[in-house]
Amino acid sequence: MEQTNHTNNQQPLVQIKHLAKHFQIKGGGLLKRETKTLKAVDNVSLTIYKGETLGLVGESGCGKSTLGRNVLRLQEPTNGEVLFHGEDILTYSKKQLREIRNDMQIIYQDPFGSLNPRFTIGESIGEMFKIHGLYKGKEREEKVKELLELVGLDTSRYDSYPHEFSGGQRQRVGIARALALNPEFIVADEPVSALDVSVQSQIINLLMKLKAEFGLTLLFIAHGLNVVRHISDRVGVMYLGQIVELSDTDQIFDRPAHPYTAALLSTVPDPNPDARKNRIVLEGEVPSPASPPSGCRFRTRCPLATEQCKQVEPKLQEIRSGHFVSCHYPLQEGQSLHEAIATMQDKEKVRA
């Protein structure tokens, strides 16, 4: 439990309280005018401690990117609070917001859309200084070149355009740009999803190096568990707009408590053929966030679901020190999902 102590000793940098982002979608059809509410992020509370890397994983469409953007207020959340250094940035005026923008930055998933195609990379990164009126002329160029070196790019590429770079190199440019203003907090929105596996590890290692060097706090969003394992101190698992499990990386990977996490983990390929686990393939599709199931949102695909899951929505509770899970039947420490399914079936037999 030393790791939970380690995080508890830290002071919180970003506190997300009951954050919600709803989208109104117009019903289809010619005359149907009913609007539906799509709850992309629904009542998420999360604390990110200074200096840690929090990994956030979940399937496509579970709202993890929306969460990242709302935390930076690149979108306006529908509800909730986002405290940065204890101050609610959602109450900030646009002017106040611009002033603190340099403390929080974002790295994007798409290395093609995230750079201005008509700017050289020198201009793209230099813009960060220009926007805040920092450095002039030659000095600015020097600063940009320092950043290029920092992320492992040749300074001779200063005048090159984005289309002359590979995906991985562009991602490095994106990282350099995010670092330019010396931020404390960076949201990395699936920074490696669009890259080759070999390049993925380079970028992750670069991020880890830079994080250590500058004492950054990272919210690292990814859709695969294996990607976040290496870089994260803690991991949050999202499903349909909610956090279903949150704990230290080791806890999540070795002793998952939520059936969804366990099922996801069982699909991570293992290089050791002897240790091959029984995969648990989840049935069905992720339900539409516009009409989520009643009670527990995972119940439609959960092998452990009962009548209670249909009626009562589980709350995110601390089942072990620092290990939060939102489930009526969390897995016991060391229990595998298969064992849990077996126990559940036994109980039902007894009842029958």
Place this chain on the structure above:
Amino acid sequence: MEKIVSQQLDEQVVKPARPPKYTFWTGLRQNKVAFGAFIFLVLIHLIVFIGPLFWSYSASEMTTSGPLASWSWQHPFGTDDIGRDVFARMMYGGRITLLVGLCAMLFSLLIGTVIGACAGFFGKITEAILMRFTEAMMAIPNFFFVLVALTVLGTTPVMVVVVIALSGWMEVARVVYGETLRWKEYEFVEAAHSAGAKPLRVLVKYIIPQVLPSIIVSGTLMIAWAILTESAISYLGLGIQPPTPTWGNLLQNAQQYLWTAPVLGVLPGAAITIIVLAYNFLGDGLRDALDPKFIKK
């Protein structure tokens, strides 16, 4: 396969320590047709705007050669029905026509870009008001609008420019609006916001440059349209009034002498056509030249 190999080879051969800084000029020169059109237009503008200074006849002066004289060294294009030098009248007429076309084009690009970009970028109520206004303007038949406005407002060259511009900016606005909607969703635009850039800076430095190629293409269509419209209204006698020559009212005047002196009609007609074509070619080239991806190495 061969293509890939040759590309790789190209990459290997061209690896200067510092790639040459891309300039707009190098881009334009790569398109031979556009560059030719550009040179041609520069020449025509020089002749039309500076030529009269060196020519011994003015546009309204009646020469001693008599009416409808055929070509000679003295009058390369002959004289018109009341003995004025046609070469001089073509130059003076071109001044008005080209200036009206250029100014009307710039003015309507300005209106269209501001309205389209603001509507697309700011959205919400701004978008609703501006785009409904644009659509309302589009519903008015173009030529009818020009004729009515000129009848009411008078036919000075400035009025002609304003009216042509006011009747033509809607297409530009719609194009810019659509492009702005597309580009504002890009992540590099969001990155600028997240860096703390002010909205106006994002619009001017990040979005307008992306929309610029479309604006230029609209511009070439606009200038062609403005020149044709000016000619058409002058031909109808509602545009700039004689004795001030424009290519349009030269055409009108030539109508009566189409069989006796066809050159009077052919010259302004050909001038209008060739200039419009040249602007279209130039526009194509400019659009490509503005795209950094287009530099051939």
